[in-house]
Amino acid sequence: MESPKRQIILQTPNLEGAKKAIKTGIARHRTVVIAGSCTVDYDGRASSKLEEGERLIIFKPDGSALVHRPKDYSPVNWQPSGSIFHTRIGKDGLVIRVFRRKERESMVISLTMIQMVAVLDLVDNGDFTLYATEKEMQEAILFKPDILEPGFRPMTKEMAVDPGFIDIIGYDADDILAVVEIKRVKANKKAVEQLKKYMDVIDLDDSRRVRGILVAPDITDNGSELLNQLGYEYKPLTPQECSEILKQKRGTPLTAFFEP
Amino acid sequence: MESPKRQIILQTPNLEGAKKAIKTGIARHRTVVIAGSCTVDYDGRASSKLEEGERLIIFKPDGSALVHRPKDYSPVNWQPSGSIFHTRIGKDGLVIRVFRRKERESMVISLTMIQMVAVLDLVDNGDFTLYATEKEMQEAILFKPDILEPGFRPMTKEMAVDPGFIDIIGYDADDILAVVEIKRVKANKKAVEQLKKYMDVIDLDDSRRVRGILVAPDITDNGSELLNQLGYEYKPLTPQECSEILKQKRGTPLTAFFEP
Numbered sequence: 001m002e003s004p005k006r007q008i009i010l011q012t013p014n015l016e017g018a019k020k021a022i023k024t025g026i027a028r029h030r031t032v033v034i035a036g037s038c039t040v041d042y043d044g045r046a047s048s049k050l051e052e053g054e055r056l057i058i059f060k061p062d063g064s065a066l067v068h069r070p071k072d073y074s075p076v077n078w079q080p081s082g083s084i085f086h087t088r089i090g091k092d093g094l095v096i097r098v099f100r101r102k103e104r105e106s107m108v109i110s111l112t113m114i115q116m117v118a119v120l121d122l123v124d125n126g127d128f129t130l131y132a133t134e135k136e137m138q139e140a141i142l143f144k145p146d147i148l149e150p151g152f153r154p155m156t157k158e159m160a161v162d163p164g165f166i167d168i169i170g171y172d173a174d175d176i177l178a179v180v181e182i183k184r185v186k187a188n189k190k191a192v193e194q195l196k197k198y199m200d201v202i203d204l205d206d207s208r209r210v211r212g213i214l215v216a217p218d219i220t221d222n223g224s225e226l227l228n229q230l231g232y233e234y235k236p237l238t239p240q241e242c243s244e245i246l247k248q249k250r251g252t253p254l255t256a257f258f259e260p
Numbered sequence: 261m262e263s264p265k266r267q268i269i270l271q272t273p274n275l276e277g278a279k280k281a282i283k284t285g286i287a288r289h290r291t292v293v294i295a296g297s298c299t300v301d302y303d304g305r306a307s308s309k310l311e312e313g314e315r316l317i318i319f320k321p322d323g324s325a326l327v328h329r330p331k332d333y334s335p336v337n338w339q340p341s342g343s344i345f346h347t348r349i350g351k352d353g354l355v356i357r358v359f360r361r362k363e364r365e366s367m368v369i370s371l372t373m374i375q376m377v378a379v380l381d382l383v384d385n386g387d388f389t390l391y392a393t394e395k396e397m398q399e400a401i402l403f404k405p406d407i408l409e410p411g412f413r414p415m416t417k418e419m420a421v422d423p424g425f426i427d428i429i430g431y432d433a434d435d436i437l438a439v440v441e442i443k444r445v446k447a448n449k450k451a452v453e454q455l456k457k458y459m460d461v462i463d464l465d466d467s468r469r470v471r472g473i474l475v476a477p478d479i480t481d482n483g484s485e486l487l488n489q490l491g492y493e494y495k496p497l498t499p500q501e502c503s504e505i506l507k508q509k510r511g512t513p514l515t516a517f518f519e520p
Binding site for chain 2: 054
């Protein structure tokens with residue numbers, strides 16, 4: 001038996017030809033991409049009507065569906081995975097109904113003209129890894145202060161001072177105050193100058209010795225030079241390491257930590 | 261001068277041919293759709309790494325960009341409109357950098373194999389209209405109670421009672437208590453039975469006369485029959501009318517009213 005082709009691409013097919021390719025593609029769990037002129041009617045929790053225009057329609061093997069206008073990153077209409085597809089030729093053209101039985105939700109795409117139907121066999125097993133933001137690096141240090149240095153005890157976070165917000169203030173193992181500035185990318189001279197502003201404020205408020213610590217995955221030569229001149233310290237720490245710590249903390253996927 | 265074709269579709273092009281078509285498509289403000297095997301590296305507020313796999317990539321004329329895996333309705337990586345595109349052939353294959361200068365954010369797509377490049381001229385001027393949910397119909401009545409009937413004064417909304425939540429309770433122009441149940445689609449017998457449950461609870465608590473009002477765009481014959489038997493009332497009101505009222509209220513697009 002001949003194995004089905006990995007891709008079928010039809011240019012300006014007639015509705016009957018398009019219908020056949022789309023139905024076959026969905027049945028074979030392929031990714032189906034359609035470009036054409038359509039209207040879209042949605043009815044569910046709300047309802048919406050999209051007038052005639054040329055759009056890109058994507059049906060995925062997991063039953064998710066997207067209608068994209070030629071602008072904006074978000075789809076104008078969509079259905080999540082698990083949707084059911086029904087394709088027929090009606091008086092309005094090629095009508096594709098995408099619905100979820102349980103939720104009583106349906107999206108009806110009526111295509112009058114089709115520029116392209118592409119049926120693609122996309123194989124994708126690649127891992128997706130999301131690394132921490134600066135806020136998450138801060139969270140990781142607060143959760144496990146030993147990653148900064150043994151005996152470090154964070155006292156406040158995001159303390160508002162005149163030049164901005166100090167990421168972390170704490171005491172080291174010898175009870176010396178430390179101001180911590182976090183960068184998630186290679187720290188430059190500017191980052192050191194930022195730390196200096198915070199140090200100046202703290203020095204005014206406190207006559208005790210204060211340590212300045214710059215946390216970043218790397219530091220530029222200029223940054224390092226200024227850091228040494230000012231007597232501050234550099235602590236290498238990567239967003240990746242912080243991601244790992246947060247994973248331990250919560251046992252949930254890292255994506256859950258991101259603010260919307 | 262020959263006018264450029266409305267669509268260019270390349271099947272399994274070599275990287276040089278793909279690069280030319282993509283660059284031309286972006287320059288001519290077309291919608292570019294690529295299917296192929298790629299990695300994606302994102303760096304910005306956070307950073308992410310997507311290992312090799314076959315995906316669908318979409319570049320829109322407004323500078324938005326999407327990378328879709330063959331599952332889930334949401335893209336795995338994306339950039340909003342206003343992004344800048346840079347395409348080159350490097351040692352990793354065809355490398356497309358999508359970036360925003362101001363935000364220091366970049367998404368780098370490295371394609372090693374390409375199944376399809378489609379350059380599409382999609383013309384879309386269709387209006388998109390979103391109609392209200394039941395919650396918004398409720399909101400419209402609370403904002404403009406006269407649409408229910410002149411003199412109506414809402415007292416509570418979503419009052420928790422044993423069988424569920426009563427949409428609106430209020431007093432009419434003659435100070436008679438009214439229980440309002442809202443449906444955004446054609447109300448059936450079941451909707452009337454739901455109203456009856458609420459009415460039964462209210463009747464227990466209150467010896468005064470209580471009116472039962474079912475608000476919906478339409479009502480079935482069975483529903484109407486039961487409604488009459490029980491002595492309740494039907495008030496026709498469509499989600500569309502409610503949408504219009506909410507627009508007056510806020511002067512913002514209706515989409516803003518939807519909860520995430």
